[in-house]
Amino acid sequence: GIPLSVGDRIMLSTRSIHRSKNIWRHPAGPDAFVPERFLEDDKNYPPQALMTFGGGLRRCYGSNLAQFHVKLFIVRTMQTL
Structure with missing residues:
Protein backbone atom coordinates (compact mmCIF):
# COMPACT_ATOMS: atom_id res chain seq x y z
CA GLY A 1 0.00 0.00 0.00
CA ILE A 2 0.85 3.64 0.03
CA PRO A 3 1.69 5.25 3.38
CA LEU A 4 -0.56 8.19 4.27
CA SER A 5 0.00 11.05 6.66
CA VAL A 6 -2.53 13.05 8.65
CA GLY A 7 -4.09 15.64 6.37
CA ASP A 8 -3.41 13.76 3.13
CA ARG A 9 -6.24 13.93 0.63
CA ILE A 10 -7.54 10.90 -1.18
CA MET A 11 -9.40 11.27 -4.47
CA LEU A 12 -11.45 8.52 -6.09
CA SER A 13 -11.93 8.16 -9.80
CA THR A 14 -15.65 7.54 -10.26
CA ARG A 15 -14.99 6.83 -13.93
CA SER A 16 -12.68 3.95 -12.98
CA LEU A 50 -22.55 3.43 -8.31
CA MET A 51 -21.81 7.06 -7.49
CA THR A 52 -23.90 8.85 -10.08
CA PHE A 53 -24.00 12.11 -8.13
CA GLY A 54 -20.74 11.74 -6.24
CA GLY A 55 -20.64 11.24 -2.51
CA GLY A 56 -19.79 12.70 0.84
CA LEU A 57 -19.61 16.41 1.52
CA ARG A 58 -19.17 17.23 -2.16
CA ARG A 59 -22.21 15.31 -3.34
CA CYS A 60 -24.18 17.03 -6.08
CA TYR A 61 -26.70 19.46 -4.58
CA GLY A 62 -29.20 18.73 -7.33
CA SER A 63 -29.25 14.95 -6.92
CA ASN A 64 -32.55 14.82 -5.00
CA LEU A 65 -34.18 17.17 -7.51
CA ALA A 66 -32.88 15.12 -10.45
CA GLN A 67 -34.13 11.85 -8.95
CA PHE A 68 -37.53 13.43 -8.27
CA HIS A 69 -37.79 14.63 -11.88
CA VAL A 70 -36.93 11.19 -13.24
CA LYS A 71 -39.68 9.63 -11.11
CA LEU A 72 -42.11 12.36 -12.16
CA PHE A 73 -41.25 11.80 -15.83
CA ILE A 74 -41.88 8.06 -15.53
CA VAL A 75 -45.21 8.58 -13.75
CA ARG A 76 -46.41 11.18 -16.26
CA THR A 77 -45.35 9.00 -19.18
CA MET A 78 -47.22 6.01 -17.76
CA GLN A 79 -50.32 8.16 -17.20
CA THR A 80 -50.43 9.16 -20.86
CA LEU A 81 -50.18 5.60 -22.18
Whole structure:
Protein backbone atom coordinates (compact mmCIF):
# COMPACT_ATOMS: atom_id res chain seq x y z
CA GLY A 1 0.00 0.00 0.00
CA ILE A 2 0.85 3.64 0.03
CA PRO A 3 1.69 5.25 3.38
CA LEU A 4 -0.56 8.19 4.27
CA SER A 5 0.00 11.05 6.66
CA VAL A 6 -2.53 13.05 8.65
CA GLY A 7 -4.09 15.64 6.37
CA ASP A 8 -3.41 13.76 3.13
CA ARG A 9 -6.24 13.93 0.63
CA ILE A 10 -7.54 10.90 -1.18
CA MET A 11 -9.40 11.27 -4.47
CA LEU A 12 -11.45 8.52 -6.09
CA SER A 13 -11.93 8.16 -9.80
CA THR A 14 -15.65 7.54 -10.26
CA ARG A 15 -14.99 6.83 -13.93
CA SER A 16 -12.68 3.95 -12.98
CA ILE A 17 -15.18 2.60 -10.44
CA HIS A 18 -18.06 2.80 -12.91
CA ARG A 19 -16.04 0.88 -15.51
CA SER A 20 -14.39 -1.68 -13.25
CA LYS A 21 -14.64 -5.25 -14.50
CA ASN A 22 -14.09 -6.42 -10.90
CA ILE A 23 -17.32 -4.75 -9.75
CA TRP A 24 -19.57 -5.00 -12.83
CA ARG A 25 -19.22 -8.70 -13.58
CA HIS A 26 -21.51 -9.09 -16.54
CA PRO A 27 -20.51 -11.16 -19.58
CA ALA A 28 -21.12 -8.15 -21.83
CA GLY A 29 -18.77 -6.01 -19.74
CA PRO A 30 -19.16 -2.90 -17.61
CA ASP A 31 -19.86 -0.58 -20.56
CA ALA A 32 -22.78 -2.63 -21.90
CA PHE A 33 -26.32 -1.31 -21.51
CA VAL A 34 -27.80 -3.90 -19.15
CA PRO A 35 -30.47 -2.20 -16.99
CA GLU A 36 -31.37 -5.52 -15.37
CA ARG A 37 -28.20 -5.30 -13.27
CA PHE A 38 -29.89 -2.63 -11.12
CA LEU A 39 -33.00 -4.64 -10.24
CA GLU A 40 -33.61 -5.23 -6.54
CA ASP A 41 -33.35 -9.02 -6.97
CA ASP A 42 -30.03 -8.83 -8.79
CA LYS A 43 -27.87 -6.47 -6.73
CA ASN A 44 -24.53 -8.23 -6.98
CA TYR A 45 -22.53 -5.05 -6.53
CA PRO A 46 -21.61 -3.00 -3.44
CA PRO A 47 -23.72 0.15 -2.90
CA GLN A 48 -20.60 2.33 -3.22
CA ALA A 49 -20.02 1.06 -6.76
CA LEU A 50 -22.55 3.43 -8.31
CA MET A 51 -21.81 7.06 -7.49
CA THR A 52 -23.90 8.85 -10.08
CA PHE A 53 -24.00 12.11 -8.13
CA GLY A 54 -20.74 11.74 -6.24
CA GLY A 55 -20.64 11.24 -2.51
CA GLY A 56 -19.79 12.70 0.84
CA LEU A 57 -19.61 16.41 1.52
CA ARG A 58 -19.17 17.23 -2.16
CA ARG A 59 -22.21 15.31 -3.34
CA CYS A 60 -24.18 17.03 -6.08
CA TYR A 61 -26.70 19.46 -4.58
CA GLY A 62 -29.20 18.73 -7.33
CA SER A 63 -29.25 14.95 -6.92
CA ASN A 64 -32.55 14.82 -5.00
CA LEU A 65 -34.18 17.17 -7.51
CA ALA A 66 -32.88 15.12 -10.45
CA GLN A 67 -34.13 11.85 -8.95
CA PHE A 68 -37.53 13.43 -8.27
CA HIS A 69 -37.79 14.63 -11.88
CA VAL A 70 -36.93 11.19 -13.24
CA LYS A 71 -39.68 9.63 -11.11
CA LEU A 72 -42.11 12.36 -12.16
CA PHE A 73 -41.25 11.80 -15.83
CA ILE A 74 -41.88 8.06 -15.53
CA VAL A 75 -45.21 8.58 -13.75
CA ARG A 76 -46.41 11.18 -16.26
CA THR A 77 -45.35 9.00 -19.18
CA MET A 78 -47.22 6.01 -17.76
CA GLN A 79 -50.32 8.16 -17.20
CA THR A 80 -50.43 9.16 -20.86
CA LEU A 81 -50.18 5.60 -22.18
